[in-house]
Amino acid sequence: MATPHRGFTARIGDGDLRLLRIFCTVAERGGFSTAESELQMGLPAISRAIKDLEVRLGLRLCRRGRSGFALTKDGQQVQAASLQLLADLERFELGIRALHAELSGAITIGVVDTLITDEAFRIPALLKTFKTRHPEVQINLTVRTSNLIEQAVIDGSLDAGLVIGRRRIRPLSHRFLYRETSHLYCSAEHPLVRRHGAAIRVEHLADCDFVGYTAVSEIGRLRTGPAFRRTALVDHMEAAAILIGTDCFIGYLPDHYAAAMSSRRRFVRLLEDDFAFHSDVELVTRRGPGSPVLAAFLAQLDAWTSRASRPDA
Numbered sequence: 001m002a003t004p005h006r007g008f009t010a011r012i013g014d015g016d017l018r019l020l021r022i023f024c025t026v027a028e029r030g031g032f033s034t035a036e037s038e039l040q041m042g043l044p045a046i047s048r049a050i051k052d053l054e055v056r057l058g059l060r061l062c063r064r065g066r067s068g069f070a071l072t073k074d075g076q077q078v079q080a081a082s083l084q085l086l087a088d089l090e091r092f093e094l095g096i097r098a099l100h101a102e103l104s105g106a107i108t109i110g111v112v113d114t115l116i117t118d119e120a121f122r123i124p125a126l127l128k129t130f131k132t133r134h135p136e137v138q139i140n141l142t143v144r145t146s147n148l149i150e151q152a153v154i155d156g157s158l159d160a161g162l163v164i165g166r167r168r169i170r171p172l173s174h175r176f177l178y179r180e181t182s183h184l185y186c187s188a189e190h191p192l193v194r195r196h197g198a199a200i201r202v203e204h205l206a207d208c209d210f211v212g213y214t215a216v217s218e219i220g221r222l223r224t225g226p227a228f229r230r231t232a233l234v235d236h237m238e239a240a241a242i243l244i245g246t247d248c249f250i251g252y253l254p255d256h257y258a259a260a261m262s263s264r265r266r267f268v269r270l271l272e273d274d275f276a277f278h279s280d281v282e283l284v285t286r287r288g289p290g291s292p293v294l295a296a297f298l299a300q301l302d303a304w305t306s307r308a309s310r311p312d313a
Contacts, residue, residue: 017089019053020082023061026050027079031069083287084173090289095299097292105293106138110149110161114237117260120178121281123162130300137293145235153284159294165280175283175298177305182254184275188266189247202274211243211251241267252277 022039029035032046039046054061061075071079115123127139144152149161154171168174186192192200192208210228214235232249234240237257243249245265252275258267283301285294 012085016053016056017086019049019056021086022046022049023053024079024082024086026069027062027071027075032064087173087288091295091298094289094292094295095297102136103134103293103296104136105291106140107159107291107293107297108140108142108157110142110144110152110158110163112146112149112162112164112237113143114254114257115162115281118178118180118254118256118281120180120256126301126304129304130297133300134293134296137296143236150284153286156286159290160283160285160297162281162283165282169284171287172284173287175285175301177281177283180254180256180279180281182252182277182279183258183272184250184270185244185253185258185267186250186270187245187247188268190250190268191247192250192270193268200270202271205250205270208250209248211240211249213240213252241265254279 022035022041025039026032026035026046029038032043032050035041035046036043041049050061057078059074059078060072061078062072063070111123115121131137131139142158144161146161146163146166149158149163150169150172152158153161154169162177164180165174165176186208192204196204205228208229209231211232211234212230214233228250232243234243237253240251241253241257241261244251244253244267250270253267255269258269261267285298289295290298
């Protein structure tokens, strides 16, 4: 008999969490009978719990019969979402417990370059709050490209990473933090500015040397256009700024970084209506519970970003 569809209120209570845990165990063990021992429940109780969850969600989660046990497509999606929910809940609980204890140990975080100049997300202020609350924790910070940070978080050499969001990687959990805007820039002494001033047009870019980024996925996100001659490659924004500062290249820079650098070398934004893109800055961690130090950091981050997003913050 099909499970009757009913609207889901999306309000999760303790009873729902219990049912989700039972369902995840059954799904992981591949059936009701194989989950009995771990759940310490009889078949009738397990069957009733799964049925209650199906009614609660308004979805058919699994099939069982002569052909064996199998999750439905909805069941597979509910399992994935449940595992994420339960992992986040465990991480939250660990973080809250850690707030009441004197933490020690270390946390290693990877960050992409130039974020320090972005007022939208004040990394030094966040780390100051965390260090003040947990003075015994050692903070290790390293600057790398997004793809290297992601790989290091997956293999465990980094606990967390601040990256430019490009894709969803299954072993990673992604937290959106804010959106960064970048434009095409040249220096104030670039021949473009000296020849055309404020009257620069797209066709004037045809003969310009363009500095690009080595990661193919990053290049694909930029509107480079057929008129750009990419004659230099970099893997960091600061390296791009150095080459743009030679007066020989045009290239993309985050607006906050170009503005912060203006006291040293004035950058001119080019054709801002034609050449601009937005990047999501995200924090990535491995799925599943982490160390108490990481859990405390994530709890601090969630509390900090929640306050920062309030209109009266």
